[in-house]
Amino acid sequence: MKLLEGRNAIVTGGAQGIGRATALMLAEHGARVVVADLDERTAQAVVDGLPQGGAAVRCDVRDPDDARAAVAACQDLGSVDVVVNNAGITRDATLRKLTMADWDAVLDVHLKGAFLMSQAAAAVMREQGRGAIVNISSISGKVGMIGQANYSAAKAGMVGLTKATAKELAHRGVRVNAVQPGLIRTAMTEALRQDVWDQKMSEIPMGRAGEPEEVAKVVLFLASDLSSYLTGTVLEVTGGRFM
Template identity: 60%
Template sequence: MGLLEGKVGVVTGGAQGIGLEIARAFVADGARVVLADINAEAGARAVEELGGQDVARFVGCDVRDLGQVEAMLDAAEEAFGPVDVMVNNAGMTRDSTMRKMSEQDFDDVIAVHLRGAWNGTRAAADRMRDREMGSIINISSISGKVGMLGQTNYSAAKAGIVGLTKAACKELGFKNVRVNAVQPGYIRTAMTEAMPEHVKEQKRSEIPMGRPGEASEVASVVVFLASDMASYMSGTVLEVAGGRHI
């Protein structure tokens, strides 16, 4: 049996990238999973890639809208039953120096990452409290720990997710609902692979392990936090960064 055998998981931003890799790991460990995303085309492809409607469903959802998040969770429950694991992963970037960053670029990134994680945590927690069980995992970033040049919006949002996680842990622990965060570092994705080689080399030089991480290595940590192996872990922030920025 897999670590998540019989469980139902939701992954926001699950149609591609790290979110899809998390969903893939969930299915491999026995869960059924709902991919919540705004990209319907990518979502449909992801469902087929994961094994079809028996194990995965796509639900269109803009995480900035609490009503849409609630409706998505209703759809997840209708498809597979009560949600055991909520992964708030949806994100975007609008990188620019603070001097050049528009207010809209700041607001959009904060809304998707921080408000989106709050919406997902709040909506999932309301249902998990009633069952007195559940695991919520918020995807932060090493940028939220150290701050990155050109990312005042992203770094602020990712740091905020850490505060949200710790506060929610204190509110929900008595109902046996766990809330944890993961902070990926430099992970090999389509976006990072497109960076100039000198930028990638500079990032690698900061990592004691000397290489970027793989999306699957982030996903395995999320599986652990979702599983009963982490049954006494809540309010933690796990870095998946190869020792970078310790």
């Protein structure tokens, strides 16, 4: 059964990692996907491998015009049914060393970006009377991480954004939910020092890191009618870490 047959989705930061896995998962279940990413060439390579096709859009989620352009590209496919706010960066430093530039960069991409994409998409979804927005937060937004004041604050902010927008949009048939991944095996996490990796692994009751596809399956659930009575929720995909 294809859960998203005939629907259209936008995945920001969809050229790699969790975003790429999500784009592939949504497409596998019938969606046409707009892969919105700063790296348009890699985004196009992802789209070229999607069974229903879609569109690759160069998108800086911090730019309102780019956010609207990504939504317009999805409208060109027929409708805007799903938006996955996944784009993100890290600029880790302890509080003592964290610069204003790195604070702003992380908050802008994660939180401002999710706001701008949600705002642009909601304008269309409200008129359609349907839609699903999924925000990719992080377990760091629940517990906070040393050296990640900016990232933890941004990811916690995405939870607040999720709940506020869920309340605003529910009566128009638009659902908004969030996912908080834990340690997921991506190029970014595999670049961690071995001692840091081992420490994180020791905190996971299931004893392993997650795979991007395991996050993508939860996004699929929230994007589909399987979660038709869920809005304003936060689902942790962590292997039990920080229960």
